[in-house]
Amino acid sequence: MKVLVLRLGHRRIRDQRTTSHCGLVARAFGANEMIYSGEKDDNLEKSIKNVVENWGGPFEIKYEQNWKKFIKNWNGKIIHLTMYGLPFQRFMNKIKKCKDLLIVIGSEKIPTEVYHSSDWNIAISNQPHSEVAALSVFLDKLFEGKELQKKFEKVKIKIIPQKSGKNVEKTDNTIS
Numbered sequence: 001m002k003v004l005v006l007r008l009g010h011r012r013i014r015d016q017r018t019t020s021h022c023g024l025v026a027r028a029f030g031a032n033e034m035i036y037s038g039e040k041d042d043n044l045e046k047s048i049k050n051v052v053e054n055w056g057g058p059f060e061i062k063y064e065q066n067w068k069k070f071i072k073n074w075n076g077k078i079i080h081l082t083m084y085g086l087p088f089q090r091f092m093n094k095i096k097k098c099k100d101l102l103i104v105i106g107s108e109k110i111p112t113e114v115y116h117s118s119d120w121n122i123a124i125s126n127q128p129h130s131e132v133a134a135l136s137v138f139l140d141k142l143f144e145g146k147e148l149q150k151k152f153e154k155v156k157i158k159i160i161p162q163k164s165g166k167n168v169e170k171t172d173n174t175i176s
Contacts, residue, residue, distance in 0.1 A: 001098065001099060001100070001101065002032055002076070002099070002100045002101070003030065003031040003032055003100075003101045003103065003139070003142070004031065004032060004033045004034070004035060004100075004101070004102050004103070005022065005023075005026040005031050005033070005034045005035070005102075005103045005104075005105065005135065006034075006035050006036075006037070006064075006067065006070065006071070006102055006103065006104045006105070007019055007022050007023075007034060007035070007036040007037070007038075007105055007106075007107065007131075008036075008037055008038065008067055008104060008105070008106045008107065008108075008110060008111075008114070009037065009038040009106055009107045009108040009109075009110075010036045010037065010038035010039055010041060010044070010107055011038055011039055011107065011108070012039045012041045012043075012044075014107075015038075015107045016041065016043070016044060018107065018130070018131070018132060019036060019041070019044055019107065020044055020047055020048065021132045022034065022105060022131060022132055022135060023036075023044070023047075023048040023051075023061055024048070024051065025132055025135050025136045025139070026059070026135065026139070027048070027051065027052065027057075027059040028147075029135070029136055029139035029140060029143070029147050029148075030139050030142070030143045030146075030147030030150060031059070031103070031139060032058070032059065032060070033059065033060040033061070033062065034048070034059075034060075034061050034062075035061075035062050035063070035064045035070065036061070036062075036063060036064070037063070037064050037065065037066075037067035037070075038107065038108075040063050040065075041063075044061070045061050045063070048061040049061065053154075053156070054155075054156045054157045055152065055155060055156070055157055055158070056152025056153055056154055056155035056156075056158075057152060057153055057154060058153060068113060071102070071104075071113075071114070071117050072117070074100075074102050075100060076098060076099060076100025076101055076102060077095070077098045077100070077101055077102070077119045077120070078101075078102045078104060078117060078118045078119050078120075079095065079101060079102070079103050079104065079118065079119065079120045079122060079138075080104045080110070080114050080115065080118035080120070080121045080122070081103060081104065081105050081122060081123070081124065081131065081134045081135065081138055082106075082110065082115075082121055082122070082123060083123050083124075083125060083126055083127065083128065083129065083134075084121070084123065084126070085120070085121035085122040085123040086120075086121065086122055086123065087122070087123060087126075088122040088123060088124055088138060088141070089141075091120050091122060092141055092142070095120065095142065096142065101142075103135065103138065103139075104118065105131040105134065105135055106131065107131070122138075124137045124138060155171060156170060156171060156172075157169070157170055157171070158171060
């Protein structure tokens, strides 16, 4: 299954940290790529590419100026994560059978076209929460927790789990 995350309406000053966290979550929780629209942000791209270079991939980040055209040309299913949507649990069995998924998350107010273009407008919760939280919960449920055991390629840095303290290993291994 190919999973892309589309972050709508990125604003360099206001959303830098949140969009960065969306990219980190997308990568760590099993998505293949994050596309963002709004303001082009070379620092955001550099930051995510640096994580992939050091912590492994594959994972890509790309800018898309025309998100409407991107959605229109998408050949898979579109999932819009919104707190105004229907409970995601109702649709997970159908979603898991899809070949290609585009998960749309916003930053500023989401245009009506997104609601109409999506195959599913779903909510992790109908309570206020962040897109970072919604994305992480959704990806975890989609991949049934298996993404947490993912082996990343070309790892230069990895954490050695231990009861207390930090143990970070720098390696030349291509697979961890």
